[in-house]
Amino acid sequence: MFKVIHTSDWHLGQHFYTRHRKNEHQQFLDWLLQVIAREQVNALVVAGDIFDTSTPPSYARELYNQFIIGAQDLNCTLIFVAGNHDSVAVLNESKDLLKHLNTHVISQVSEKTEDALLLLQDDSGTPGLVVTPVPFIRPRDVLLSSAAQSGLEKRHQLGEAIKAHYQQLIEQARQLQQAQGLTLPVLMTGHLSALGVSQTESVRDIYIGSLDGFPASDFPNADYIALGHIHKAQQVAGNAHICYSGAPIPLSFDELNQPKSINLVCFEKDKLHSVEPVAVPCFQAMKKLKGNLNELEAQISGLDKETSIWLSLEVTEQDFLSDLQQRFQQMTENTAIEILQITRARKHRREVLADDYVETLNELTPMDVFERRLALEAFSEQDEKARIARLKTLFSQIETTLEQDSEPDGGSAP
Incomplete structure (x- = not known):
C-alpha cells in the first residue's frame, strides 16, 4: 500500500x-x-x-x-x-x-x-x-x-x-x-x-x-x-x-x-x-452571529468568556447607529472574545429604494467601499463587465499587499 x-x-x-x-x-x-x-x-x-x-x-x-x-x-x-x-x-x-x-x-x-x-x-x-x-x-x-x-x-x-x-x-x-x-x-x-x-x-x-x-x-x-x-x-x-x-x-x-x-x-x-x-481539528474558535442588538447581546453573553473566539456580527437593524462598534466592544470587554467584523444585513432591493440607509466606514471593508464606487458607473457591454472583474481582482491584491506591509514580521499579534 x-x-x-x-x-x-x-x-x-x-x-x-x-x-x-x-x-x-x-x-x-x-x-x-x-x-x-x-x-x-x-x-x-x-x-x-x-x-x-x-x-x-x-x-x-x-x-x-x-x-x-x-x-x-x-x-x-x-x-x-x-x-x-x-x-x-x-x-x-x-x-x-x-x-x-x-x-x-x-x-x-x-x-x-x-x-x-x-x-x-x-x-x-x-x-x-x-x-x-x-x-x-x-x-x-x-x-x-x-x-x-x-x-x-x-x-x-x-x-x-x-x-x-x-x-x-x-x-x-x-x-x-x-x-x-x-x-x-x-x-x-x-x-x-x-x-x-x-x-x-x-x-x-x-x-x-x-x-x-x-x-x-x-x-x-x-x-x-x-x-x-x-x-x-x-x-x-x-x-x-x-x-x-x-x-x-x-x-x-x-x-x-x-x-x-x-x-x-x-x-x-x-x-x-x-x-x-x-x-482537521479546529484550532481557533470562530462564530458568525446574526440578529438585532438585543439578540446579538444575548448570543454573545451565552459564549464562554474564557475561550478565545473571533466573531463576525451581522446586524439586522437598519437604523443609523453611530456608536455601533463601541456598543459591541463593551459587550466583550474583559473577555477573550474578539469582534473582527460587523456588517449590516442586506435589505430587500425595494426596501433599500424606499429607505435610504447611511452606512459608516466602520461597517464596511475596503472592498465594500470600492464596489460601491463601481456601482455608480454604468457598465453594460461584456468587455466592460470583464473589466470590472479585473479591477476587483487588482484591488484585492493591492489590499492584501498593504495589509501585509503593515504586519510585523514577528509572531506577536498586531
Whole structure:
C-alpha cells in the first residue's frame, strides 16, 4: 500500500482582518506531522497556495521551513506545488537546497523532466507511484497571446492549451513506465478552478477575462488528481478520483460551516485503492452571529468568556447607529472574545429604494467601499463587465499587499 496525503491552500501568513494566523497554522502543521507518522504516509502533496501572498512574512517562511525539518525523520517525500498566490522567486530561493531534504518544490511550469515527473519509492526502495506535479498555469506558460483574438477565443485557446499540457504529461508518465518496465499508478496535481464546484468568498478568480473553469472531462486519465485553489473539500463533477482537499483552516467567515479536512489517498499495486478525508481539528474558535442588538447581546453573553473566539456580527437593524462598534466592544470587554467584523444585513432591493440607509466606514471593508464606487458607473457591454472583474481582482491584491506591509514580521499579534 502506497499512502499519500493531499492537502492545499495553507495560505501561510494570511492577515485575517486584524489578526494573523500563526498559532493556527503552527498547530495545524504539528498535527499534520502527527498524522504522517501515525499513518506511515509515503508522500505529502501540497497542491498550491502554500503562502497567502507573494511576499510572505518571515514567520510564515519559518513555519514552512520548520515543517520540512520536522518531517525528516518520517521517511515521507514532500512535494510542494505553487499556486496563484505563491511567488516563483520565493519558492525558488530554497528549491535546490530542499532537494537534499527529500523535498520537491515545483514553482512553475517547466520543460525539465525532473520537475515534470517524479518517480516515488516506498519504504523498501521499490517504485510505487508516478507524480506529475502541475503548478498554477499562467497563460504565458502554455500559449502566445494575440491582440486580434476576442475574449471567447482567448478563453477557448487557454482551455485547450491546459488540456494539451496535461495530456503531454500523462503521455510522458506512461513513457517513463514503459522505459523502466513498470506499471504504476499516476497522481497529477492542479491549481485551478474546475467547472461545477462550490467556491467561497476567500477564493480569488485566477483566470479573469479568460478561463471560467476547466471541465472535468478535459483532465487526463490519471489514477488521482489532487487539486488546489478551491477552499471547500469536494469531488469534481462526481469523480471520486478528482478532488479538492480544501483549505485546512477557515480563511473567511463563510467557510465556518464547511468541514475542514485533508485527503488520505491510498494506492494498491497499479491503481487507486481509496480516498479518505481526515478531519482537521479546529484550532481557533470562530462564530458568525446574526440578529438585532438585543439578540446579538444575548448570543454573545451565552459564549464562554474564557475561550478565545473571533466573531463576525451581522446586524439586522437598519437604523443609523453611530456608536455601533463601541456598543459591541463593551459587550466583550474583559473577555477573550474578539469582534473582527460587523456588517449590516442586506435589505430587500425595494426596501433599500424606499429607505435610504447611511452606512459608516466602520461597517464596511475596503472592498465594500470600492464596489460601491463601481456601482455608480454604468457598465453594460461584456468587455466592460470583464473589466470590472479585473479591477476587483487588482484591488484585492493591492489590499492584501498593504495589509501585509503593515504586519510585523514577528509572531506577536498586531
